[in-house]
Amino acid sequence: xxxxxxxxxxxxxxxxxxxxxxxxxxxxxxxxxxxxxxxxxxxxxxxxxxxxxxxxxxxxxxxxxxxxxxxxxxxxxxxxxxxxxxxxxxxxxxxxxxxxxxxxxxxxxxxxxxxxxxxxxxxxxxxxxxxxxxxxxxxxxxxxxxxxxxxxxxxxxxxxxxxxxxxxxxxxxxxxxxxxxxxxxxxxxxxxxxxxxxxxxxxxxxxxxxxxxxxxxxxxxxxxxxxxxxxxxxxxxxxxxxxxxxxxxxxxxxxxxxxxxxxxxxxxxxxxx
Numbered sequence: 001x002x003x004x005x006x007x008x009x010x011x012x013x014x015x016x017x018x019x020x021x022x023x024x025x026x027x028x029x030x031x032x033x034x035x036x037x038x039x040x041x042x043x044x045x046x047x048x049x050x051x052x053x054x055x056x057x058x059x060x061x062x063x064x065x066x067x068x069x070x071x072x073x074x075x076x077x078x079x080x081x082x083x084x085x086x087x088x089x090x091x092x093x094x095x096x097x098x099x100x101x102x103x104x105x106x107x108x109x110x111x112x113x114x115x116x117x118x119x120x121x122x123x124x125x126x127x128x129x130x131x132x133x134x135x136x137x138x139x140x141x142x143x144x145x146x147x148x149x150x151x152x153x154x155x156x157x158x159x160x161x162x163x164x165x166x167x168x169x170x171x172x173x174x175x176x177x178x179x180x181x182x183x184x185x186x187x188x189x190x191x192x193x194x195x196x197x198x199x200x201x202x203x204x205x206x207x208x209x210x211x212x213x214x215x216x217x218x219x220x221x222x223x224x225x226x227x228x229x230x231x232x233x234x235x236x237x238x239x240x241x242x243x244x245x246x247x248x249x250x251x252x253x254x255x256x257x258x259x260x261x262x263x264x265x266x267x268x269x270x271x272x273x
Contacts, residue, residue: 007244019138022129026138030065030126036250037061037118037258040240041231045114048235051107053091057115060087064119065126072130080120087115122254124261131265132273133200140194141217141264145256147190148183148221155182172229180222187221188214201272213267217260224259228252 018029038061042054063083071078091108128134128141156179164177191214195205205213228251232240241249251258 007247011244015142016139019125019142020135022126022135022138026126026129027065027069030122031062033122033250033254034061034065034119036241036243037122037254038115040249040251041114041117042111044231044235044237044240045110047237050110050235051103052111052114053094053107054111054114056087056090056094057111060084060090060112060115061119063087064116065123068123068126072126080123084116084120087112118251118258121258121262124265125257128261128265128268131268136198136200137264137268140191140198140200141260142257143194144187144190144214144217145221145260148187148218149225149256151186152179152183152222155179171226171233175222175226180218183222184215184218187218190214191217205272209271213264213271216263216267220259220263221256224256227259228255 018025035058038058039054042052042057045052046054060083063086064080067078067083068080069078070076071080091111095104095108125138128138131137152175156174156176159178160174160176162178166177188211192207192210194200195210228240232238239248240251243249244253247253
């Protein structure tokens with residue numbers, strides 16, 4: 001318990017500072033999250049009896065956020081397409097030189113999902129940081145994830161399975177539809193307050209925009225959580241890792257943000273900014 005509290009007391013203020021100010025600290029932070037996240041995925045896969053190309057996968061994962069950052073600075077070789085294309089070519093080339101046919105598609109596929117799942121999704125945090133008020137939007141996204149997760153838990157504990165008997169038993173037995181709806185409601189409320197007090201937009205967002213954005217963010221945050229739980233169930237592990245003492249691994253803590261970052265980026269581009 002003490003280690004859990006200690007991680008939170010140090011980690012939360014540091015995370016808020018990094019998200020708000022962006023720049024090189026955010027790039028370094030993104031690289032750390034991506035590399036550890038990819039490592040955790042490959043470790044879980046190995047514990048589940050799989051044989052991904054772990055080190056090549058981590059190299060691909062490392063390239064993605066750095067190429068995205070270069071792209072945002074309008075420098076050559078930037079963007080996601082280059083590391084994805086290079087990664088596919090390298091993986092297939094490796095298998096050919098190894099002269100290995102058995103499970104080739106499975107192991108190449110697992111390597112790619114392990115590399116791209118954390119890297120492509122989380123690199124959208126860098127893309128958000130370059131938008132107008134990007135730091136504020138990143139901070140707002142993380143706060144909404146915390147609100148959604150917390151109130152989904154509290155509402156689920158209070159009235160879960162009392163209205164809707166069906167939940168997500170195969171993936172996460174403790175998750176309920178009532179909790180999901182509660183998390184969504186409070187995420188919308190949180191976004192309205194954040195827009196007002198953080199001045200996310202110049203003239204404030206209309207209530208319909210707040211509702212639409214809040215629903216999307218809440219839904220994908222919970223899908224991100226369930227998605228990581230799905231992988232853990234498949235690989236038969238409890239946590240993705242132990243690096244965050246008492247909080248599990250990096251994927252356990254940032255599973256929702258992996259999905260929220262890209263969805264928020266494209267919604268902001270098309271609806272708000």
